[in-house]
Amino acid sequence: MKILIAIVVALWAGASPTLAEESVRLSDAWARASVLASRPVASYLTIESAVEDRLLGVTTPVAGHVMIHAVEKDGDVSRMKHIETLELPTGERITLAPGGMHxxxxxxxxxxxxxxxxxxxxxxxNAGEITVEVSVLGIAAEGPREVSE
Ligand SMILES: [Cu+2]
Known part of the structure; x- marks a missing residue:
């Protein structure tokens, strides 16, 4: 019985990363270079999920804590708003970019x-944990595209 459980666990563990790669696609992950280590830095990327999913949290070894922020406009004033989870509707491409979600x-x-x-x-x-490499661009960069041009 123990052996059977071990095999089932091994199969499940082996199968889940493949499932993750298939359902969620992450691209164009970037951040702006920072001037001071004491200042928080915004990071951006594009997320696309083939099935309905939800981003629950983010971690990175370079920071103590990562928050999902949306931007709310109140007249001329933009305010950052902390959101707990980010809903990913099926097939919808969600781009985090300067001036918006980050x-x-x-x-x-x-x-x-x-x-x-x-x-x-x-x-x-649904997709579990996926790790991306984030490119650090210049302090005034607006996105990863301008770098390749
Ligand atoms: Cu923010």
Whole structure:
């Protein structure tokens, strides 16, 4: 009986990363270089899920804490609003970009330097954990596209 359980667990563990890669696609992960390590840094990416899913949390070794932030406009004033989870409707492409939704890296271990990358792990309700490499662009960068041009 113990052997059977071990086999089932091994199969399940082996199967889940494949499932994750199929259902959620992460692309264009980037962040702006930071001037001071004491300031939080916003990071951006595009998320697309083939099935209805939900982003539950984000971690990275370079920061103590990562929050999902949306931006609310109140007249001329933009305010960041912390959201607990991010809903991912089937097949919808969600782009986190400057001026809108972003991942806020709080408590940085060190400054983020242009030209470097760091890993960031996103936890999804269905797809599980997926790690992406985030490219650190210039302090005034607006997105990953302008770099390749
Ligand atoms: Cu923020």
């Amino acid at each position: 991942l806020m890296l709080m408590g940085l271990q060190d400054k983020l330097s242009e030209g470097t990358t760091f890993p960031m792990t996103l936890s999804f309700e």
